[in-house]
Amino acid sequence: MNKQNTLPRVGFVSLGCPKATVDSEHILTRLRAEGYLISPSYADADLVVVNTCGFIDSAVEESLDAIGEALAENGKVIVTGCLGAKGDVVKRAHPKVLAVTGPHATDEVMAAVHQYLPKPVLSHVEGPHDPYSDLVPPQGIRLTPKHYAYVKISEGCNHRCTFCIIPSMRGDLVSRPVGDVMQEAQNLVNAGVKELLVISQDTSAYGVDVKYRTGFWGGRPLKTRMTELVQAMGELGVWVRLHYVYPYPHVDEVIPLMAAGKILPYLDIPFQHANARILKLMKRPASSENVLKRIQQWRSICPDITLRSTFIVGFPGETEEEFEELLDFLEMAQLDRVGAFMYSPVAGAAANELPDHIAPEVQQQRLGRLMQLQEKISTNRLAAKVGKTMQVLVDEVDEEGAIARSSGDAPEIDGLVYIENGRSLKAGVLVNVRVTGSDEHDLWAEII
């Protein structure tokens, strides 16, 4: 019998944000390292792991549905991820699941897998077995395309934003050792990755928990701190993109690195609101006046910087005037990319207790007004790029041409650059293009 046919097979369903994707990658890497096979279908799997999202109600529903489907199709299911941290929600909805863990719990998931599907015995006549070099590539198992990868630099968060339950699910900030992060980044680059996407719950807080301890990389000391880390990553010769950068003052330090071309001129910086009272109710720092001044400064140092942010509209108690202050802020800040969400109560969040929740139809109307304004701003900012030349990274190629991204476009969340004369290109290559057209999200370009 083919040896592969006798190895235990695990099916894997990965839901949620890039941080959950990285958790999935860690579990899949461990499974492969121990000799389990990853099954592409429920029917062929001996057991299924479902990595869930529990951030908003619709994500909870999607996760519970996925668990239900895995139970119906396979029957043996282990649940992990953010929904698993939400008390007994999973067990109540699906009492037949074998085990439930919270997010970032590779060891617990592996323990549960071992209990219900014993580890395969791997025999190697040639010599001692090294599962990593035998079964998984040095960069681990990745769920993203070969040319970009998420690098998670820390877990958890020390903030207590009143609309968020992530700290109760993922705990306080725990930074990964800087040498480990750099080794992972180097392995990815060696494996052909062209873009590293730095993620965490709070990227600018990197190292706070270890008092910016000095680690080592490449035989030299390196501080566990965002600026030093991204400077070192910038030396690896690939695109480095920063996500979830909380607006602390030291964020200003990375802008010169962007201007010098060491890391991408792109900052994903969630402001959430512009009104001081609402920011206080949200337990967020920073007044919008300060933010506007800083944005001006950033743009004077690095004129090509792309700024992405997220905002919550209809937060409890938000008055019409306070909402208009947010619109005025957007008009002045001229951000490139904006994600906006209607406030929705999440079970366990402190903001649920605040008075004066806003009626859904008012929230909806405010969201519409904000998106309309931002669409105008984004359209104008993209139109200003027409005629310019830029480097883009090709994501895929089809019969109509190549689909790529510029320094201003993170995968999944931002726009695309369509290259009509790009049929001969290949995914993962960098190419210089001239922008020929634009709309509210995307650009069109030709190879030069």
Ligand code: SF4
């Ligand atoms: S910074 Fe605030 S919103 Fe972000 S994870 Fe921490 S508590 Fe949640």
